[in-house]
Amino acid sequence: MNQKKIRVLVAKPGLDGHDRGAKVIVRALRDAGFEVIYTGIRQTPEMIAAAALQEGVDAVGLSLLSGAHMTLFPEVVKALRKKGLDDMLVFGGGIIPDEDADKLKKAGVDRVFGPGTPLREIVDYLNGKLRVAA
């Protein structure tokens, strides 16, 4: 009877409106059997954290193409922790240089995916991280 599903929030913090990448991810995760909540563009870290809490998601995916990821991704992690969501898996995507990825990892963003990442890789990553825990 138990019908546990992996739920993922996909959000775009910041001001850029380029949401095609986020929508492609949403679609790929849906087709992989996840329940995906998409909150649209121009979200503040507080809005994303509140949505993650109320929706009871297992992971939060952030998409950002404006270059503000070093500011906004850690802000989202902080907002999540403020809500008590300390264990939330946070991952990201966008135009993010490799050297930033390491710094983001230290700031609580588990992994970033650059342009051209096969969708399968992201699905496998989430399954690997969350199926065991589920």
Add this chain to the structure above:
Amino acid sequence: MRRKDDPSDLIARVRRGEHAAAARALTLVVDEDPAADELSREFFKSAGAAQKIGVCGPPGAGKSTLTGRLIGLYRKRGLKVGILAVDPSSPITGGAFLGDRLRVMEHATDPGVFIRSLASRGMVGGLTHTIFGAIHVLEALGCGKIIVETVGTGQDEVDIASVADTVVYVTTPAMGDEIQAMKAGAMEVGDVFVVNKADLAGRDKAVADLRSALGLGRASAAPAGHHGSQARLTAASVEPRESSWEPPVCATAAISGEGIEELGKILDAHLERLSSTGEGRERLKRQHSAELRFWIERRVVQRALDRVTEKSLEDLLAHKTDPATLGREIFRS
């Protein structure tokens, strides 16, 4: 079990109004986790505490945007508002894209608003099997208004009438003529009709068409017959709408907010009527009956399907048996 899953602790925290606890309780309830049984027993005590407003109608009519406006209206009155928005699960992968939240993000950080997106998880008819359990969590959280937004498959979404106290059917000027409004199904269960996107051409005609079609219904309305307890539990048993309430038709433009105050007054009037006539009690009874039906359907169907083996399917392929015979054997075993 994680500490936060201790049922009595979760229950106390939900009743104190903690969103984190409500979120966790909702997850356990909609996942049908064994730990949810105790929660559901407790939260059922709050059943009937809120006015449950069902918002249904075809995809793209503006249900989510209208819901956002209703949230704003009730927040101005200082009421805590809960929203359960259902979107379809894929029958192929089980995955779902839940996009209703996108339309109500202006209320995202308001501590008096709790929004949860639900996937239909295999149920047809615009809802999900665990919808009642989810409603009771939000009632226990202290929500005075709970808005349940259906999938929006349109014409056959009648289950909402067994879940909500007040059913709002949303359509637009572009959704067709009087003939569409005469068809059976969701239109029969609306308590309030909204022609949304009233800024579009054809608004007055759409309102007139709806009124006219609803008028035909009144002219032919037969007196409500007696339904035995058996009938109450069948899928098709939605009680006929009492003829003394004439479903109002209201024009709104959810994007600009036009008509929302009027819609709010109509919803208040309907609630007032429910409590002053005893129909509220009847509806609550119907809701509990539906909650029981959902539970039974889910358990009985699943238990029977679990007994279908690969071998029995091979037997069907070989014409050694037939589905009806096999079905009877499954029920006997």
